[in-house]
Amino acid sequence: MRADARRNRERIVAAALDLFAEHGAGVSMEEIAQEAGLGVGTLYRHFPDRRALVEDIATGTLTALRDHVRAGADEAVSRWEVLVGVVRYCAGQPLALITRFSDASPKSETRSRLVHEIDALLADIVEQAQREGSVRDDLTPGQIVGLINVAVCRPGARADDPLATVILDGLSTASTRRGS
Amino acid sequence: MRADARRNRERIVAAALDLFAEHGAGVSMEEIAQEAGLGVGTLYRHFPDRRALVEDIATGTLTALRDHVRAGADEAVSRWEVLVGVVRYCAGQPLALITRFSDASPKSETRSRLVHEIDALLADIVEQAQREGSVRDDLTPGQIVGLINVAVCRPGARADDPLATVILDGLSTASTRRGS
């Protein structure tokens, strides 16, 4: 039964992820439970609170992102490729959630820490990319990380989002735009 | 009497604007009425519905923005200055509201129309700016408008927002960055 419980937990998270992504943070616990094919009680057995559920999803999403960035940082490819990989990864996720949630709940300690970790990792990568000459160096790494966040952490962001493309393109030194 | 009514309506809108900007979209009708110094009944005399109130605020904000952009377009200054003016104007508004509302309600016809109008006006200005040589032309006007929107229509955006600065700077041909 441990297996069953775990599966149910996963179902809940998946359902919540879907519903939040599609209908915003206003979705009711009942709806989430229903989408997961379970009773409310089960949902509350796994998460003591609505906040706990939201927190778990946000934390989970952010942790996965952090781990992805870390993994990317360790790969033996150019820093530029790493950055592009991160953007692509984010675009494949319903990261919109993170943005949406940040209004509602008072962002836990854990969540803030994760966000900072991710930003720090990204800033490192950007800095190295600047040194390797693939990213323009007239902006600070912090500014560039800000741009990446905006490009990627918006509701509705997608892999082929023109905005992401534009921003990435605008950061690259490889760009041959501009008469020059 | 008519004057009184108008004043009440304005008070309501102002109160709602303040509260939404400060405490998010969760504010109750009662709170809004109270902030306006009125009873709920009076609020409902002016707005049949919560949706109507929100819609009115969003529409009003967007209409003002459109008018501002139009007025800017008619001024005899460089298109670049017009763009900078638009960004500054937006930054002074609690435009965050627009973003916040866009999640909740299913954006009315009117609202979509206004957004399109604004984007079209901006695109025109951008195109002219590209012709006058003040904005880089390796991006389509549409892409650039997208960037401007992102820079400006986020919760918490401000006039001195580094991101806005960065994006504007990135769009300008005047920039001396990049060895060139």
Added chain:
Amino acid sequence: MRADARRNRERIVAAALDLFAEHGAGVSMEEIAQEAGLGVGTLYRHFPDRRALVEDIATGTLTALRDHVRAGADEAVSRWEVLVGVVRYCAGQPLALITRFSDASPKSETRSRLVHEIDALLADIVEQAQREGSVRDDLTPGQIVGLINVAVCRPGARADDPLATVILDGLSTASTRRGS
């Protein structure tokens, strides 16, 4: 409408009093509202909380009792008559409430204070009664007050409750019982 509101508040208290007395403290807010012929919302307009309602009832009942005891203390009759009057008064009330509530909620400051006030008033009266010779003096006033409380503050206590009679009788020096 002020009048209406007041009447509704009174209806709520009366309904709660009835239901608590009859079915115990487990009665739901919905049931209370229904008994009062009102919607739940109205109940919550008058009492922010279940606790607030319970507290209000308990406090009201105890305040009335205290005032009654005080008034009795000021009357120019024998202290014995005052005691009998108090017992009769209590027996006419659904004082059972007080007892029942004392388990459930963590008895507020106000409530404790009222209980102490009442006990102190009664102890004074008892002491004077002992001096006037109408109450046996081989028990301390405190013990006697304890007996009175028990006689009177039980679920189901009534004016003609034999137990109250017995205890009063047992306290009186007038009793000619006991062969002597």
Added chain:
Amino acid sequence: MRADARRNRERIVAAALDLFAEHGAGVSMEEIAQEAGLGVGTLYRHFPDRRALVEDIATGTLTALRDHVRAGADEAVSRWEVLVGVVRYCAGQPLALITRFSDASPKSETRSRLVHEIDALLADIVEQAQREGSVRDDLTPGQIVGLINVAVCRPGARADDPLATVILDGLSTASTRRGS
């Protein structure tokens, strides 16, 4: 296996007794099971119902009391001593339970029968005590039993409860109080 089952049943009853006595009747089945070191399922194997559990506890407590009273009645000591023994016995039990439960559930047939049996036994003893001259005879045995119940069946009653002492003392003819 049978032994195991019996032990579990006893654990459940003991746990419930403890928790009810300490935290009131609001304790959940889950908590009881946990206190007993068992799963809820096991609890429900032994008691089909919450009512069944409560009933069992009440019945058990009352049966034990009845047996104790019967045993006392058969002893070759003065009836007065028997009465004192009963009061002491009760005071050692969390008899408060009985009182608390009497509000909630509609007291079963069995329970009413036991209460009547006990009262009848006590009334007999009191009557004999009156004949033996140790208990005042200006009250009916029924009234005296009522007093004893009140002295003893209250939440928080203890062996050295001043009220019990006072009442017992008040019933005794041995008392030297009152000038006489």
Added chain:
DNA sequence: AATGAATGAGCCTTCATTCAT
């Protein structure tokens, strides 16, 4: 037989909306 996960009715509470004054 024991376990604890799942269930869902029911409770407390909030808030958009209506309506009597």
Added chain:
DNA sequence: AATGAATGAAGGCTCATTCAT
């Protein structure tokens, strides 16, 4: 026309009870 009291649907959460393992 303004007010704020009344309404009740709906949401979050608990807990007695059932059931799969």
